[in-house]
Amino acid sequence: MPFSDFFKGKKDELESQSDAPTRVSLSALESGDKLAIVDEIERSGAIGFWATDTNGRVVYLSPAILDSLGKPFDRVVGQPLQQLLVPVEGEGDGRSLGLKLNTRKSFANLTVQSEDEGHDVVLKLTGRPLHDEDANFLGFRGSAVDVTEEFRSEQEANRLAKFDSLTGLANRHRMEQRIDSTLHTFRNAKRSAALMMLDLDKFKQVNDTLGHAAGDQLLQQVAERLRGVIGGRGEIGRLGGDEFQVLVPDMDDRGELGEIAKKIIQMLSQPYSVEEGRAIIGCSVGIAVAPYDGIEREELTRAADLALYASKNGGRGQFRFYAADLEHEANLRKRMEDDLAEAIEAGHFTLEYQPVVCLKDNRVVALEAQYCWADEDRGRVAPETFLPVAEGSRLIVPIGEWAIRKACEEALGWPESLRVSLHVSPVQFEANGFVECIEQALEETRLDPARLELRLPESVLLGDASKVDKALATLFKLGVRLTLDQFGSGLSSLAYLRRAPLSALRIGADFFEPVMGNDLGDMELVRAVIALSGAMGMETVASGVHALDLMQELKRLGVDQVSGFVYSEALTNEQVHEELAKGEWTLAPTDTGTQRATRRTVFRKIGLIHEDHYYDVTLRNLSRSGAMIQGLEDVPVGTMFVLDFGQGQLAVCSVRRTMDDTQGVEFEQELVDDGAGGLCTRHRVSPYELAAAGAPLTALPPGKYSMAPDSAASGSFAQFKLSGNAPSQTGAKEAA
Template sequence: MGAMPFSELFKSRKPHVGGVGEGAVQGSSTIGPAAPDRAAIVADLENAGISWFWATDAAGQVSYLSEAIARACGHEGTCASGVTLQSLLIPVAGEGDGRSLGLKLGTRKPFSGLLVETTGGEPANRLVLRLSGRAVFDAAGGFIGFRGSALDATEEYRNEEEASRLAQFDSLTGLSNRHRMGQRIEATLAAFRQTKRAATLFMLDLDRFKQVNDTLGHAAGDELLQQVGDRLRGAVAGRGEIGRLGGDEFQVLIPDVDDRGELGVLARKIIAMLSQPYSLSDGRCTIGCSVGVAIAPYDGVEREELERAADLALYASKNGGRGQFRFYAADLELEDQLRRRMESDLADAIEAGSFALEYEPLVSLADNRVVALEARYCWEDEERGRVSPESFLPIAEGSRLIVPIGEWALMRACRDARQWPATVRLAIPVSPVQFFASGFADRVAAVLEETEFDPARLELQLCEAIIQGDAAMVDKGLGALFKLGVRLTLDHFGRGFTSLSYLRRAPFSSLRVAPNFFEPTIGDELGDMEMIGAIVQLARTLGMETSAGGIHALPLLARLQALGIDHVGGYVFGEPMSADAVEIAFLQGDWTIAPSDAGSQRASRRTVFRKIGLIHTDCYYEVTLRNLSRSGAMIQGLEDVPVGTQFVLDFGGGQLAVATVKRVMDDTQGVEFEQELVDDGAGGLVTRGRVSPYALANAGLPLQSLGAGKVAGAPEAGVPRFKLSRNAPRPAGIAA
């Protein structure tokens, strides 16, 4: 038989043993002749919510439960027969292991202040209670159950929970805040060091966010950040922790991923999703995103190290032109120093007039006739020699020095082009920094007027990053240029995310195919030809011409011609020429160039010139890397190497690539990689994986992030099988 309910206990006024809350009722007494009924007192306490009561029998089943608690648990009345108390009331999150109430009841010892939550009813009606109780024994000392009280702690707990949430999460986006992200990163790295696992940290910075605040207001900026948070959740898809550090800075922590190919795909996905247009209450806008990536334990084993590495990679990605990602590398610190020095030298070069222009022919595939010449920047530096545009233009853009350099180039090119036949156009690239600089269209008009150059012969090449800027500013700028009568080309089309509806109404005369379409793919060694064909058809539909630059080989040229590309430039038609050489070529009449493979280069092969390590058996050689592609490289420095020899190339920073010699030319070998390299986000190539510092630690070396030099533990000596070439060039360091 179960224990007597509280109401019956109080009505009977019989002496009993047991307790309610912290005290026990040992008997009954009355205070005066009109003492209130104890059952009425209990009812008043329960109805007022001051205190609730509960009781169980010897078997632990509920014999009494205040009606408010029973209702919150989905039961009616004051008795939930056949149900144990611990099945109705469970410890709240973080307040025990889920068995604490059952353990306390099992020990038959008094307890108080146990925080529990009701279950079984509607989530909105659930209560948080502070539970107290004491075991009840009969006159013979036999255990007959538990009785206790409960205080409503719902509001107090929810307020504390909300305060805790606000202390750990960003109130605007709902993402983790800086404090929580710091804790998560530190805890993850500490735990992963014990289990030798990897973790990756992304640092994100929004591009052009300040323009949104300045043009649409801070309310629009807040709305934009909320949408950014939603898109980040969609891109990461639950694979890691996302945090907003404040302003337009974000972090993403991805556990158990160190494959740089996979991480590069994720970085591009994030950039793509965040670069799509946003619809806000106060207007429409487009921003961009730059990403820096650091991987533990390769780039750091402590939180401070990893965050610094990711910050440095982010800084490099922003200086590289924004809208891209960069992996951390130990030589980024040196790169940062060299960048700052080059920025200073660029400013001096403008004053000294150290810049020149060269011109690359753009040829019509219908008759091989030169229809335009594209201007290319040249910088001859006293110390560096000839500096490639790929090296100094990103720095000029980051420092806004591209504005005076670009203005000079436009003036110089228009003067040069006046000497060309009237049927030949001048094409010149325009940086986003130039385009958005105040009065750009006015400066173009002034140059055309001063040089008396026909606007119809001037072709401005605008990259997709420009039309992803503030819509009002873009429309105004394009409209002003269109009124001048100049031709507008959308350069690197297909690399960004241009809206087709916008393309239909924008005043572009031609589309220039992005060079990344010429990267070899698994299905087509010439690149993504199907996509190029689709772009040609789109351009025809819109009444635009198509062009492609950097064409390096005759088979690729033949495919592009079959697809209907109108104009092509690149190695198959010659390299850039000086202004004097262009004039001489035009003196011979109509200038036609037959395509040739005499100076062709392998698709997507980067010309480089730097020292790397080469491991063969137990010997470590130092050789020169001459060029590089995803699938192979050309190395120079060893003689008498037979075809089929297998090497391990050490690119530094723990990057090892197994390679097999496929062809030999004296002291130069062409090698093919066992596993293709992947994009580093800035036009370079890196290995997917690296030598793990955990593996080095197992070999007795200290656990630390990888440096820029040769891989630790590589062989130092042995009996050399191959002889070092005396004629091999000896570069002093890494070429820019």
């Protein structure tokens, strides 16, 4: 029904162009010229018309509007207009059409769309209330303009301005806006937010070998995997190239953040299928948390960038939390890289060997080679200190080549029943000429290949499938023994175990770190690994075993071989020869080892808070569940302390054993991984609490902190104050 016919049937109704109540004008209704114009406009589709009764139910819709909605007039007449047309999210004042109609006031340019998603139509509605001569409300009359094409074009332009066109993730501009608005809002509400910086490892190789189209497909799959990990917990952005960013609101638990980072690294390191073939990449993650590491976007982003840089330099495929000493650490790392390069030329590296013992008869069956670096200035440098630097700088390749030749040479002087075992870095394995290096070392030394064992980390198996399979097949044909190292701590699929020619699965020390209520570690997982290796015809080797009760439990479960302090520490080649000279080499386990959680020897000054006193003590070693401290005399067992590790890291603990000036303490809440092989507290002193105590609201300074009275005894981390003998904020920053 055309609009003119509708008006002829409603001679007592006409929409006025003024805000005053509409008065019926018969002369207007009888004006054929005006109705003809209305008919022409309606038929052209440029403008549609609509009308409702006093209850907001449809009494008229132009045919063009009905066509765009995909509904005949008899299906819409009598239906509430607000059920057919709904406001577009983010447009106007956000109020519904129903509310507009209920106010009985004129409105203009309300953007609405069809409630049926199957019909994409966007209209701008204008409407005015209609009244009779007695000012009685008769309903609404109005017009509608179809702006679908213009609206969707503008919507797409806005989307492109805020989102990455390739992945659909937020772009750099939107992420900056989100971080700014989140930090501003959260600062007022005293809430926290975490920022993760992600960088893809080996992505350039994908572009170089498979082409940019494959790289684009891979980036799209990366975005999907990130959405799967993060879900609705935060916003994901692509900053450009292979750089990504994740903003996680209301998150300051570094235990949870570390688990999220591990999951991201794990998921992004799984193989990708693209049209040009199969691709493997990795991921490094840096994490900063507001307000602890920054309260403005620039400083929080810089902190996350520094943490990312540290994770990449640590060997890639890692995560790191921001710490105030990362800039200093970067300088030390550069110096160590230079010194490592010189040490290779100067021959400052040696090998030591830790015995691997068969649990059936305590016979030594292999020796695990360990790197030793004796530096003129640093003294003896632990492998866990310099090997990550060597991997990050690729110096591990020449160091590894030297170690393979050296180990083969020294193994020639041992009995033929004794194997030599070497860990192979992923960087080393992927380097050109690795297999040739093994072949050359065996040929030059004439060592029986069966006596050379290469321990491969799980990440090696996730490399280019054809290259990995070819290398493993060549090594297997040589007769070299291949073992999967640190099984269960990495990313490999069980399918690789069937495909790769492996002789043994090696369980790392991480399995034996105590979990709450179990001092031996995760024995259920150990049992599962033993069953798996047995089903596949492989041996099981456990490393890092330092306690007699753990060794006995592993023997009961069926582990074949063990290495660790429960049998012997690492020996020089000269000491190995001394043991061999005694005849058949067997080792009896000892109970001098202690498992607890794996101890990290640290020797550094920390703070100790007891009641209202703050003491400086020496941290001797550290584990997830406890530590050894030195510096206080005759402390009773059961005494509760708070240890201040610096930068707001406070840990409630109790004394479990004491001897003279040394105490062993147990933490009330276990420490968590810091991503760099170290440990950190889950939570830190809140800068909001410091601000409440009178300190300025800034990122955490490196000064000393103490807990409010009575909070230590309760284990509460809700209240803190600056220590009375703590340096001032200015002094703390200068000291840093």
